[in-house]
Amino acid sequence: MLLARGLSKSYGHTPVFSGIDLLLRRGELVALLGESGSGKSTLLNCLAGLDELDSGSVQLLGQQLEGLNEGERALLRRQQLGFVFQAFHVLPYLSVRDNVALPLLLLGRPDAERVQAMLEAVGLGSLGERLPRQLSGGQLQRVAIARALVHKPALVLADEPTGNLDSRSASAVLDLLLAQVREQGAACLLVTHSERAAERADRCLRLEDLMGSPSA
Numbered sequence: 001m002l003l004a005r006g007l008s009k010s011y012g013h014t015p016v017f018s019g020i021d022l023l024l025r026r027g028e029l030v031a032l033l034g035e036s037g038s039g040k041s042t043l044l045n046c047l048a049g050l051d052e053l054d055s056g057s058v059q060l061l062g063q064q065l066e067g068l069n070e071g072e073r074a075l076l077r078r079q080q081l082g083f084v085f086q087a088f089h090v091l092p093y094l095s096v097r098d099n100v101a102l103p104l105l106l107l108g109r110p111d112a113e114r115v116q117a118m119l120e121a122v123g124l125g126s127l128g129e130r131l132p133r134q135l136s137g138g139q140l141q142r143v144a145i146a147r148a149l150v151h152k153p154a155l156v157l158a159d160e161p162t163g164n165l166d167s168r169s170a171s172a173v174l175d176l177l178l179a180q181v182r183e184q185g186a187a188c189l190l191v192t193h194s195e196r197a198a199e200r201a202d203r204c205l206r207l208e209d210l211m212g213s214p215s216a
């Protein structure tokens with residue numbers, strides 16, 4: 001699914017990480033832990049192609065990212081990746097339904113039934129016409145989960161998806177994310193500080209341990 005070798009990244013002269021090796025199998029749920037500031041979000045952003053690596057190679061579904069041009073990378077990202085961020089990143093001027101529909105629209109595959117099914121799967125079946133500002137934090141994160149999975153991506157990258165929520169909502173949102181990921185057979189790399197979340201993963205990795213460890 002995902003094979004990364006020797007990933008290094010610095011901001012200016014400050015190294016964030018170097019020599020990261022990472023392997024994710026199809027359908028596997030892997031929790032990524034690490035000290036605050038150790039570079040977990042930066043790694044996720046680099047894997048998603050949202051930030052540039054200094055060196056290293058990333059193979060996603062058999063395709064070498066370095067060999068693709070910007071347009072090809074964007075297409076691969078749209079087709080195969082779903083993202084859930086801590087800060088939701090929903091578009092404020094689009095309805096809940098339109099936010100969830102967006103990945104399908106970008107792929108030229110609008111599918112109102114699938115959008116409604118995802119809204120129902122995350123418990124927002126009757127709130128599709130609302131604007132994001134009319135939702136609670138937990139509901140917003142459920143919109144983000146529905147949007148991340150609506151196009152059936154092979155890999156979901158989730159960056160502390162429950163970090164902004166109180167513990168009760170966090171627990172419900174985590175259950176939902178994991179259930180959806182499992183149901184769709186997607187692989188998931190989940191950055192988390194939550195031990196409860198980590199316990200439910202197939203494997204737990206610490207960023208510090210990934211540097212130069214080919215078995216990771």
Ligand SMILES: Nc1ncnc2c1ncn2[C@@H]1O[C@H](COP(=O)(O)OP(=O)(O)OP(=O)(O)O)[C@@H](O)[C@H]1O
Pocket residue numbers: 011016034035036037038039040041042043
């Ligand atoms: N755009 C940037 N420019 C310069 N430095 C940055 C930038 N983004 C992040 N950093 C630095 O890179 C390091 C890694 O940040 P990152 O957000 O990836 O850590 P993290 O492990 O996700 O942290 P946390 O668990 O606190 O969210 C930090 O020292 C941070 O200050």
